[in-house]
Amino acid sequence: MTDQTTLEQEMAAEQRHLDRVYARLAELRESAVRAERDGYRLARVGNFGALVERDATVFHAAQRRHALDAEHEGLVFGRLDLRDRQVLHVGRLGIRDENAASMVVDWRAPAAAAFYRATPAQPMGVVRRRMIQSAGERVTRIEDDLLDPGAAPPDMAVVGDGALLATLSRATGRGMRDIVATIQREQDEAIRSPGSGVTIVAGGPGTGKTAVALHRAAFLLYSDRSRYAGGGILVVGPSTVFVEYIASVLPSLGEDTATLRSLGTLFPGLTSSRTDPPEVAAVKGSLRMRRVLERAVRDAAPDGPAELRLLYRGQLLRLDRRELDGIRDRALPRGARRNEVRRAGFDGVFAALWAQARRLRIDRLPEQRAFEDEIAERPEFREFLKAWWPRLHPRHVLGWLARPDRLRRYAGGVLSGREIRLLEAAYRTLDTEGLTVADIALLDELDALLGKPMRPARARRDPFQLAGGVRELTTFADRQRAAREAARQRPEDYREYAHVVVDEAQDVSPMQWRMIGRRGRLASWTVVGDPAQTAWTGDPAELTRARDQALGRRKRHEFTLTTNYRNSAEIFAVAAAEIRRVDPDLRLPTAVRSTGVDPVELVVPAAELANTTVAAATEVLGEVEGTVGVITPVARRDEVAGWLGTLGAPRLQVVTSLEAKGMEYDGVVLVAPSEIRADPGSGVRTLYVALSRATQRLTTVDPTG
Numbered sequence: 163m164t165d166q167t168t169l170e171q172e173m174a175a176e177q178r179h180l181d182r183v184y185a186r187l188a189e190l191r192e193s194a195v196r197a198e199r200d201g202y203r204l205a206r207v208g209n210f211g212a213l214v215e216r217d218a219t220v221f222h223a224a225q226r227r228h229a230l231d232a233e234h235e236g237l238v239f240g241r242l243d244l245r246d247r248q249v250l251h252v253g254r255l256g257i258r259d260e261n262a263a264s265m266v267v268d269w270r271a272p273a274a275a276a277f278y279r280a281t282p283a284q285p286m287g288v289v290r291r292r293m294i295q296s297a298g299e300r301v302t303r304i305e306d307d308l309l310d311p312g313a314a315p316p317d318m319a320v321v322g323d324g325a326l327l328a329t330l331s332r333a334t335g336r337g338m339r340d341i342v343a344t345i346q347r348e349q350d351e352a353i354r355s356p357g358s359g360v361t362i363v364a365g366g367p368g369t370g371k372t373a374v375a376l377h378r379a380a381f382l383l384y385s386d387r388s389r390y391a392g393g394g395i396l397v398v399g400p401s402t403v404f405v406e407y408i409a410s411v412l413p414s415l416g417e418d419t420a421t422l423r424s425l426g427t428l429f430p431g432l433t434s435s436r437t438d439p440p441e442v443a444a445v446k447g448s449l450r451m452r453r454v455l456e457r458a459v460r461d462a463a464p465d466g467p468a469e470l471r472l473l474y475r476g477q478l479l480r481l482d483r484r485e486l487d488g489i490r491d492r493a494l495p496r497g498a499r500r501n502e503v504r505r506a507g508f509d510g511v512f513a514a515l516w517a518q519a520r521r522l523r524i525d526r527l528p529e530q531r532a533f534e535d536e537i538a539e540r541p542e543f544r545e546f547l548k549a550w551w552p553r554l555h556p557r558h559v560l561g562w563l564a565r566p567d568r569l570r571r572y573a574g575g576v577l578s579g580r581e582i583r584l585l586e587a588a589y590r591t592l593d594t595e596g597l598t599v600a601d602i603a604l605l606d607e608l609d610a611l612l613g614k615p616m617r618p619a620r621a622r623r624d625p626f627q628l629a630g631g632v633r634e635l636t637t638f639a640d641r642q643r644a645a646r647e648a649a650r651q652r653p654e655d656y657r658e659y660a661h662v663v664v665d666e667a668q669d670v671s672p673m674q675w676r677m678i679g680r681r682g683r684l685a686s687w688t689v690v691g692d693p694a695q696t697a698w699t700g701d702p703a704e705l706t707r708a709r710d711q712a713l714g715r716r717k718r719h720e721f722t723l724t725t726n727y728r729n730s731a732e733i734f735a736v737a738a739a740e741i742r743r744v745d746p747d748l749r750l751p752t753a754v755r756s757t758g759v760d761p762v763e764l765v766v767p768a769a770e771l772a773n774t775t776v777a778a779a780t781e782v783l784g785e786v787e788g789t790v791g792v793i794t795p796v797a798r799r800d801e802v803a804g805w806l807g808t809l810g811a812p813r814l815q816v817v818t819s820l821e822a823k824g825m826e827y828d829g830v831v832l833v834a835p836s837e838i839r840a841d842p843g844s845g846v847r848t849l850y851v852a853l854s855r856a857t858q859r860l861t862t863v864d865p866t867g
């Protein structure tokens with residue numbers, strides 16, 4: 163127990179430092195605003211010298227002001243007392259006093275690494291590590307670890323009683339929080355792993371994989387801003403619900419240049435959040451679909467003309483279906499892209515008509531060139547060409563799969579009879595229900611196979627080129643600002659990301675790996691996931707192959723996280739028992755927090771499921787301050803949402819067991835868990851995910867019979 167006076171004295175000392183920091187912050191902000199204003203005035207002079215000077219004022223000032231505004235809350239969260247008596251305060255932002263002495267070290271700077279990594283066994287020169295919590299500009303709590311007692315001066319106080327656990331027990335808001343103040347050593351190692359190559363982070367539920375991935379993105383932006391903000395960082399998550407959940411973490415760390423996308427929104431112009439049943443997703447996600455799609459893109463357009471008939475100088479020129487198919491085949495050698503070789507197809511038609519005209523010995527037949535020009539003038543011939551070899555959008559070709567005869571033709575010998583029937587049933591509702599997330603990867607594949615129709619190259623904008631055409635000297639701040647602009651201006655189908663982060667990677671199908679891989683050819687990667695949570699029921703070897711292909715031969719750095727920070731020990735025990743059904747030897751993380759409250763398990767007659775669910779949700783809403791997730795089998799989502807109406811809005815969210823991937827709620831009501839488990843492919847694993855979403859309360863409601 164810490165004595166009260168010591169605690170008060172230590173808190174007062176930290177408060178004095180914090181006051182100085184905020185006073186300095188106000189000064190910096192004021193001078194940034196002034197500099198920005200003066201800079202604009204200077205720029206009006208318009209000569210080169212003034213522009214260069216503006217460089218040092220406006221850009222720097224605006225960037226600085228932006229950072230100062232973004233990082234106000236919880237600015238300082240740590241302190242290190244080192245063996246050499248030096249004291250470092252660690253925070254969201256680096257700040258120096260008027261004599262350039264450090265008041266706060268940025269958490270991503272090398273000097274701050276010891277804050278996260280030092281242990282009693284390896285103190286890294288740290289005698290005492292202090293965590294500082296604050297609300298607004300007031301210090302509310304401090305918590306010390308004495309790492310090197312032998313080196314501690316006799317008057318060094320050590321105070322506090324478990325700030326990490328206190329942080330973990332706080333209620334969850336709608337969005338994920340950053341963990342910058344409490345990053346743990348094993349997490350820090352993954353966050354600061356080298357920027358190049360592939361960093362793979364594994365670990366069970368709640369071990370902070372997502373948090374690590376996002377903090378790593380912030381770390382990379384700090385360590386090499388021109389590379390990562392310039393080229394861009396793409397963060398891919400499983401669902402729209404998840405992307406909304408994590409969207410505020412990077413901005414809370416002062417970074418807003420990364421692009422966040424769900425797997426259903428990676429293809430430009432078409433999006434989906436609808437999921438297929440796992441056995442359908444396994445077919446759509448299989449690499450064998452590539453062969454099916456290759457066949458489709460070689461096929462005749464369904465409503466295209468069956469033949470060409472043309473009256474030329476009194477004679478009928480005619481190309482029948484077989485001849486037209488032959489011309490298309492020859493114009494489309496393997497690997498050619500249909501939209502890009504239209505010209506070759508048209509040339510084939512001209513050549514066949516010319517040969518026929520010669521065979522028919524048509525009277526006064528002109529030279530070949532003149533013959534072709536004459537035909538090309540005819541509107542009905544031009545209409546024919548457009549209908550016979552239209553410019554195809556991937557969505558057109560995907561629509562062809564909804565015709566059972568075509569699907570069987572494309573998939574015959576590639577997919578099994580059962581798989582074809584599954585696809586047939588799934589695509590029967592394509593026009594009414596729309597695309598699913600798995601279709602988006604197929605569209606992207608089709609896009610690669612079809613190629614883009616030729617269009618004139620557009621001039622690329624130089625993000626550093628400023629108004630007036632003067633390419634100015636660029637400073638760090640200048641580039642940072644340009645990078646932010648570049649992020650905003652990136653085209654929707656941008657593919658040159660410098661870094662790609664893939665979250666919940668265990669659920670990325672082979673076809674989805676191909677889609678993501680196309681966007682990361684030049685990238686280094688961070689891949690996080692937990693194989694035990696996968697809903698993938700297809701061929702695991704295919705999955706590895708597709709993933710390896712996307713990641714290339716880049717050097718891999720692997721990390722495993724071992725502590726579950728999300729679930730109470732009581733809740734995780736239930737989830738752990740579930741996964742042990744299929745994987746008794748799996749190494750599971752340790753849940754660090756106990757609430758003393760066991761999950762509630764209700765089994766009720768089917769007729770009472772609705773009432774019991776509403777009652778359970780009401781009770782859990784009363785027990786926790788933060789969010790409540792009602793997790794349902796996929797088929798029951800709308801029904802359950804109907805039972806609940808607006809209950810608990812906006813704290814309560816209804817999600818399917820598949821949408822629950824990566825999510826976290828303070829309380830969870832899980833509806834019909836045995837229906838989720840009943841899926842023979844991935845049921846148990848999906849249920850394991852659903853059972854491990856809650857931080858404090860879990861109630862399951864199962865219907866009997």
Ligand SMILES: Nc1ncnc2c1ncn2[C@@H]1O[C@H](COP(=O)(O)OP(=O)(O)OP(=O)(O)O)[C@@H](O)[C@H]1O
Nearest residue numbers: 341344345346367368369370371372373727728824
């Ligand atoms: N070092 C930490 N300090 C405080 N909170 C942490 C820490 N690490 C993780 N957390 C919290 O634990 C929870 C789980 O983290 P996260 O969602 O990143 O885990 P995950 O490994 O991605 O989980 P899952 O695989 O179940 O989706 C989050 O609320 C996160 O903020």
